[in-house]
Amino acid sequence: xxxxxxxxxxxxxxxxxxxxxxxxxxxxxxxxxxxxxxxxxxxxxxxxxxxxxxxxxxxxxxxxxxxxxxxxxxxxxxxxxxxxxxxx
Amino acid sequence: xxxxxxxxxxxxxxxxxxxxxxxxxxxxxxxxxxxxxxxxxxxxxxxxxxxxxxxxxxxxxxxxxxxxxxxxxxxxxxxxxxxxxxxxxxxxxxxxxxxxxxxxxxxxxxxxxxxxxxxxxxxxxxxxxxxxxxxxxxxxxxxxxxxxxxxxxxxxxxxxxxxxxxxxxxxxxxxxxxxxxxxxxxxxxxxxxxxxxxxxxxxxxxxxxxxxxxxxxxxxxxxxxxxxxxxxxxxxxxxxxxxxxxxxxxxxxxxxxxxxxxxxxxxxxxxxxxxxxxxxxxxxxxxxxxxxxxxxxxxxxxxxxxxxxxxxxxxxxxxxxxxxxxx
Numbered sequence: 001x002x003x004x005x006x007x008x009x010x011x012x013x014x015x016x017x018x019x020x021x022x023x024x025x026x027x028x029x030x031x032x033x034x035x036x037x038x039x040x041x042x043x044x045x046x047x048x049x050x051x052x053x054x055x056x057x058x059x060x061x062x063x064x065x066x067x068x069x070x071x072x073x074x075x076x077x078x079x080x081x082x083x084x085x086x087x088x
Numbered sequence: 089x090x091x092x093x094x095x096x097x098x099x100x101x102x103x104x105x106x107x108x109x110x111x112x113x114x115x116x117x118x119x120x121x122x123x124x125x126x127x128x129x130x131x132x133x134x135x136x137x138x139x140x141x142x143x144x145x146x147x148x149x150x151x152x153x154x155x156x157x158x159x160x161x162x163x164x165x166x167x168x169x170x171x172x173x174x175x176x177x178x179x180x181x182x183x184x185x186x187x188x189x190x191x192x193x194x195x196x197x198x199x200x201x202x203x204x205x206x207x208x209x210x211x212x213x214x215x216x217x218x219x220x221x222x223x224x225x226x227x228x229x230x231x232x233x234x235x236x237x238x239x240x241x242x243x244x245x246x247x248x249x250x251x252x253x254x255x256x257x258x259x260x261x262x263x264x265x266x267x268x269x270x271x272x273x274x275x276x277x278x279x280x281x282x283x284x285x286x287x288x289x290x291x292x293x294x295x296x297x298x299x300x301x302x303x304x305x306x307x308x309x310x311x312x313x314x315x316x317x318x319x320x321x322x323x324x325x326x327x328x329x330x331x332x333x334x335x336x337x338x339x340x341x342x343x344x345x346x347x348x349x350x351x352x353x354x355x356x357x358x359x360x361x362x363x364x365x366x367x368x369x370x371x372x373x374x375x376x377x378x379x380x381x382x383x384x385x386x387x388x389x390x391x392x393x394x395x396x397x398x399x400x401x402x403x404x405x406x407x408x409x410x411x412x413x414x415x
Binding site for chain 1: 097200204206207253255256258259311312313314316337338339340373399400411415
């Protein structure tokens with residue numbers, strides 16, 4: 001995970017796909033403890049949560065991490081608060 | 089500028105090159121000239137003077153001058169998954185889908201699984217008709233650019249914003265999960281026979297009748313703090329079937345909502361807490377009917393009253409709004 005420190009704010013970056021933080025993200029999905037502020041993240045993560053609930057295989061975890069990594073990476077400008085909340 | 093207009097006033101804006109989102113009766117929409125607009129049928133509006141039903145006026149949202157460009161597309165039910173692929177690089181998309189159609193059901197069932205659907209704000213509504221005309225007339229959408237009027241396709245305006253502006257979609261839902269039973273469903277869908285009540289499989293229709301549940305109260309699911317409603321359309325105990333205005337999803341936990349004591353007052357409180365100046369809003373026909381919003385105001389919020397609200401997903405009994413922010 002990279003953190004760039006500017007003079008005004010600390011920006012949490014999206015962890016690389018191999019970062020152990022993703023395993024924690026999946027564990028938090030299962031435990032229902034992921035928090036978010038933006039509506040699209042709430043809806044997106046809720047879908048992943050259901051997916052993991054039905055199948056906790058490594059293959060599904062890998063798919064979920066791939067989808068989440070893509071979502072947060074593509075939308076990091078709009079999702080700074082959620083990225084901070086989830087990976088900070 | 090007031091949101092309710094005559095055909096002539098709306099036509100003047102179209103001919104002036106304004107980019108518009110329009111709601112109104114089909115006969116009025118059909119009279120408008122071609123231009124940068126998209127329209128859906130509904131005679132119900134929340135106006136500056138309160139809620140009303142009118143077939144003589146259109147409700148017009150004028151997109152601000154900062155909008156760089158728009159692209160209007162129509163999609164068959166089988167093509168809806170393409171919507172996210174057509175998103176602008178920065179902006180939002182505004183979708184209209186006729187009620188009771190294959191496109192309506194397909195969107196409601198599948199949209200959250202479409203790759204990229206959450207990458208830009210997707211807001212809009214399910215188009216309707218006057219309640220007394222359900223079964224006699226069909227809701228429509230209009231592509232103002234081409235003049236196409238459709239009773240089956242979704243119409244979408246993809247809107248491009250300047251790089252320094254970001255659009256955000258959000259909701260105001262006055263309903264919250266009540267303290268009653270946890271309900272899950274063995275299958276996703278609009279038409280339900282069985283449910284699990286606190287883990288026990290049983291007839292959903294029988295459960296609703298036995299508990300004398302107020303059918304004006306929606307089922308509420310908690311999506312990480314966002315309350316997502318599913319409203320009851322009808323309960324047929326003889327056929328052992330409950331029809332819903334949006335699908336329930338397998339694996340999702342639902343509870344029936346707590347009642348809202350005074351919609352108008354509670355809404356105003358929620359609005360004051362948020363301090364928002366939305367570019368666009370829409371609210372649900374069920375809120376309009378159940379909370380008797382005719383002649384009543386929902387703060388300074390104006391917009392069409394609809395047969396289903398869309399903020400990425402199909403919602404019920406919820407106000408959807410879109411705001412612009414500086415990045």
